[in-house]
Amino acid sequence: MERADAREEGYAEGKEDGILTNQFQVAKAMLKANEPLEKVLRYSGLSPEEIERLKSE
Numbered sequence: 001m002e003r004a005d006a007r008e009e010g011y012a013e014g015k016e017d018g019i020l021t022n023q024f025q026v027a028k029a030m031l032k033a034n035e036p037l038e039k040v041l042r043y044s045g046l047s048p049e050e051i052e053r054l055k056s057e
Helices: 002-032 037-044 048-055
Strands: none
Touching: 002 037, 002 048, 037 048
């Protein structure tokens, strides 16, 4: 039973990481296209702090 739980937990973490990676990719593309900050926030689902961190990279 523990092995199945560990596998499910690993799957959930991987899925979450993939979603976050996609959100960052969307935000980067929108920032590169000079989209307004409000629009980047709305469509990426990231926080203002995360967007600012992307801008400084």
